[in-house]
Amino acid sequence: MSDETENTNVDAAAGTENTEVQIAILGQYIKDLSFENPTPAQTLQKLSQEKPSMDINVNLNARGVGEDVYEVDLKITATAKAGEDTAFVSELVYSGLFAAKNLPENTLQPFLMIEAPRQLFPFARRIISDVTRDGGFPPLMLEPIDFAALYQQQIQQAQAQQAAENDVIVN
Structure with a gap:
């Protein structure tokens, strides 16, 4: 362990910068949570x-x-309807703080939009x-989401939108 420390100090003393990619989850938290059950008696029937x-x-x-x-925000809105009546609306904004040091610019956006939400989703x-169950309904178990495909x-x-705008400008 002392060898590693010495190597780090030698690098720092030589003036070289550590360019190794470092990624960490600094924290995760509920930013906003709401559950609405507008007509429970009628809906449950x-x-x-x-x-x-x-x-x-x-x-x-x-x-x-x-x-x-x-900061990455994952917003999930679930609306259940029984016929024309709204059974419930659940809205969650679940966020995480991510440190991404020395991450190449071309991989930062995919990291923030694919890997970070993949870590938050479970x-x-x-x-x-839990909130749908506590609201009196069967627990809503969301299927896994393919964030790469999204x-x-x-x-x-x-x-496609940029191409359409360019066509309008050219014509």
């Missing part, structure tokens, strides 16, 4: 006779909050499950 329809939306946001520190999934889809949509 309906749900005993019919299966609810579910609408799940997932959004990501990432921003720098310090030198080599980024915790957000458990929170959504990222690729987002890039393709942005490219």
Whole structure:
């Protein structure tokens, strides 16, 4: 162990910088959580006779909050309907602070939009499950999300939109 320390000091004394990629989760937390159950008596009666329809939306946001520190927000909105009536709406913004030192610029965005939310998702999934159960409904178990596919889809949509805007400008 002392050899490692000595090597580090020699490098520091020589004036060389450590360029090794360093990634860490500094913290994770609930930023916003809400659960709405607008008409529980009617909804629970309906749900005993019919299966609810579910609408799940997932959004990501990432921003720098310090030198080599980024906050990633994973927003999950789940809406259950029994016929035309809303059974419940659950909304969670689950966030994490990530340190990414010496990460090449071309890999920073994929890290923040794929790997960081992949690390947050199991915790957000458990929170959504618990809150729906505690709200009087069966626990909502979200299926795993392919964040890489979502990222690729987002890039393709942005490219298509840019191409359409360029066509409008040219014509």
